Amino acid sequence: MADPPVVRLTRVDVAFPEPSGAVFKAVSGASLEVAGSEFVAIVGPTGCGKSTLLNCAAGLLKPAAGTVDIFGTPLVGLNRHAGYLFQQDALMPWKTARDNIALALEVGGTPATEARDRAQVWLTRVGLKSFGDRYAHQLSGGQRKRVGLAQVLIRDPKILLMDEPFGPLDAQTRQIMGNLLLNLWAADKKAVMFVTHDLEEAIALADRVVIMSAGPEARIIGDHRIDLVRPRDATEVRLQPRFHELHKAIWGQLRAEVVKAYGGEIG
Amino acid sequence: MLIARWKLLVLQALVAIVALGTWHIGSAGTFGITFLPKFFFSAPLDVGNRIVKMFVDGTVKIATCSEPLDLSRILQTNDACFGKTVWQHLLITSIEGLLAFVIGSLAGVMMGFWFARKPLVAAVFDPYIKMFNALPRVVLAPIFMLWLGLGIWSKVALGFTLVFFIVFFNVYQGVREVSPVILANARMLGMSERQLFRHVYWPSALSWMFSSLHTSVGFAIIGAVVGEYLGSAAGLGYLIQQAEGTFDVTGVFAGMVILAAFVLFVDWLVTLVENRLLVWKPPAASQQV
Ligand SMILES: Nc1ncnc2c1ncn2[C@@H]1O[C@H](COP(=O)(O)OP(=O)(O)O)[C@@H](O)[C@H]1O
Ligand SMILES: [Mg+2]
Numbered sequence: 001m002a003d004p005p006v007v008r009l010t011r012v013d014v015a016f017p018e019p020s021g022a023v024f025k026a027v028s029g030a031s032l033e034v035a036g037s038e039f040v041a042i043v044g045p046t047g048c049g050k051s052t053l054l055n056c057a058a059g060l061l062k063p064a065a066g067t068v069d070i071f072g073t074p075l076v077g078l079n080r081h082a083g084y085l086f087q088q089d090a091l092m093p094w095k096t097a098r099d100n101i102a103l104a105l106e107v108g109g110t111p112a113t114e115a116r117d118r119a120q121v122w123l124t125r126v127g128l129k130s131f132g133d134r135y136a137h138q139l140s141g142g143q144r145k146r147v148g149l150a151q152v153l154i155r156d157p158k159i160l161l162m163d164e165p166f167g168p169l170d171a172q173t174r175q176i177m178g179n180l181l182l183n184l185w186a187a188d189k190k191a192v193m194f195v196t197h198d199l200e201e202a203i204a205l206a207d208r209v210v211i212m213s214a215g216p217e218a219r220i221i222g223d224h225r226i227d228l229v230r231p232r233d234a235t236e237v238r239l240q241p242r243f244h245e246l247h248k249a250i251w252g253q254l255r256a257e258v259v260k261a262y263g264g265e266i267g
Numbered sequence: 268m269l270i271a272r273w274k275l276l277v278l279q280a281l282v283a284i285v286a287l288g289t290w291h292i293g294s295a296g297t298f299g300i301t302f303l304p305k306f307f308f309s310a311p312l313d314v315g316n317r318i319v320k321m322f323v324d325g326t327v328k329i330a331t332c333s334e335p336l337d338l339s340r341i342l343q344t345n346d347a348c349f350g351k352t353v354w355q356h357l358l359i360t361s362i363e364g365l366l367a368f369v370i371g372s373l374a375g376v377m378m379g380f381w382f383a384r385k386p387l388v389a390a391v392f393d394p395y396i397k398m399f400n401a402l403p404r405v406v407l408a409p410i411f412m413l414w415l416g417l418g419i420w421s422k423v424a425l426g427f428t429l430v431f432f433i434v435f436f437n438v439y440q441g442v443r444e445v446s447p448v449i450l451a452n453a454r455m456l457g458m459s460e461r462q463l464f465r466h467v468y469w470p471s472a473l474s475w476m477f478s479s480l481h482t483s484v485g486f487a488i489i490g491a492v493v494g495e496y497l498g499s500a501a502g503l504g505y506l507i508q509q510a511e512g513t514f515d516v517t518g519v520f521a522g523m524v525i526l527a528a529f530v531l532f533v534d535w536l537v538t539l540v541e542n543r544l545l546v547w548k549p550p551a552a553s554q555q556v
Contacts, residue, residue, distance in 0.1 A: 058455060060451055060455070078454060083455070084451075084452070084455040086448050090448045090451070091449075091452075092453075092466065092467065092470070093548075094470040094471075094547045095466075103456070103466060104456045104457075107457050107462055107466075108457060135547040137548075155456065155457070
């Protein structure tokens with residue numbers, strides 16, 4: 001018998017109550033499977049429901065209908081196998097970078113000194129060896145994301161959920177972060193759900209790129225296998241002819257949704 | 268705008284010199300007219316001399332006392348060694364302020380947490396909390412004296428009613444306004460309710476409380492001084508009230524100067540504590556020059 005997928009979303013509906021009393025059906029009938037050690041990127045126009053879908057996989061949101069299965073078991077409460085790197089800054093501002101990372105271990109009962117030592121190893125791994133004593137506001141946006149990544153990965157989750165993790169960073173830093181992520185992932189292949197609005201980034205990093213339709217009632221409308229060879233360099237891979245073919249094929253589908261999302265405002 | 272430190276000090280000193288100079292000239296009648304008669308306005312040198320005298324007298328009284336220094340007697344207003352010395356007044360006001368601050372903060376933190384975590388409790392008590400907070404505290408002073416006597420506890424109670432509400436509102440706000448993203452992140456990291464309390468709610472509430480530390484410490488002292496002023500046998504408020512009772516304007520001004528210096532000193536201590544505890548806070552936008 002084949003292993004069940006690590007994450008399986010089956011015909012998931014998510015509804016939010018609106019101030020008027022009506023319900024806003026953000027996601028409707030979205031289905032997605034992610035296998036172990038598979039890197040799946042989710043792209044879609046802004047506001048379509050990418051974060052919402054990720055929150056369902058994390059157990060932070062309960063779908064109104066449909067099922068979420070993790071390793072073949074229905075998800076109850078929070079997803080204990082998942083690490084979540086949020087779109088917004090989620091570091092505790094009152095703790096240093098090192099303590100933020102160490103805390104992720106201490107929560108699970110690791111003694112403080114051991115947790116701090118291992119946090120230092122992770123600081124080095126994400127290129128912040130000498131920044132351990134800094135507080136969040138003393139770090140740049142990219143450095144904060146690195147700390148966040150270390151905080152999530154130090155717990156060694158089987159599933160990595162990432163919500164536009166490099167969104168607010170400049171183009172160059174994004175590519176550096178992309179390579180960092182690819183290297184960490186190559187060393188320890190986890191199932192990854194990577195949300196982004198940047199199609200190029202999605203193709204450069206992922207094994208599969210799935211497209212979400214414009215909301216409301218968003219669902220998965222496209223699923224593209226990215227057959228670029230690994231190991232990849234997130235910057236250089238963009239120069240390959242195959243990259244351009246894939247980009248052209250997927251963009252054709254995504255463009256239509258982006259136009260829909262803007263309600264024809266951009267013609 | 269960045270002003271050189273020495274320049275600022277010179278300018279600040281200049282303000283004091285002009286103010287004191289005007290006061291001096293006005294009260295001494297240097298140019299033939301006395302526009303600040305001494306009976307009503309005293310004079311800066313008199314006030315200075317009085318302050319020095321108070322400290323010298325007090326120190327001499329304690330130093331020449333034959334009996335051994337005894338902590339239990341330091342607070343006794345009729346004690347032969349310490350009674351009514353300026354040191355005793357300062358000590359008593361400090362103790363009252365400190366007790367009001369500590370007890371008021373503890374109660375404020377606990378109530379703030381309780382209300383923030385139990386919306387029903389908050390909703391039920393909301394109008395009453397607002398009602399009590401709207402009450403001018405001075406009107407409570409006579410009642411506290413009736414209940415608790417003329418000793419330090421009626422002053423502590425008055426300070427408490429001021430400190431409690433500041434801390435309470437700040438902690439309540441701090442717990443409720445924890446960033447939902449930080450909270451979601453903490454839960455995804457596997458924190459239990461207790462760990463959330465310790466690592467997220469508590470630091471957030473404390474940071475709000477500390478941001479109002481100057482105000483709450485200031486109010487603790489105000490509560491103590493106002494209480495003493497309205498009825499007591501010791502403290503800086505008593506000192507000023509006694510001087511007023513005999514139209515001793517020099518004594519009133521001397522008491523006010525000592526009180527102001529005391530408050531400045533305490534405020535400086537609070538800044539030290541704050542700088543230690545809130546190192547993680549980004550500097551306020553106005554301070555980023
Ligand atoms: N808590 C909420 N309450 C009401 N509407 C929400 C809430 N969260 C998200 N939405 C709506 O659901 C849709 C999808 O949101 P989201 O998943 O954040 O989109 P994105 O793809 O940009 O991550 C949006 O239209 C948004 O307005
Ligand atoms: Mg989003």
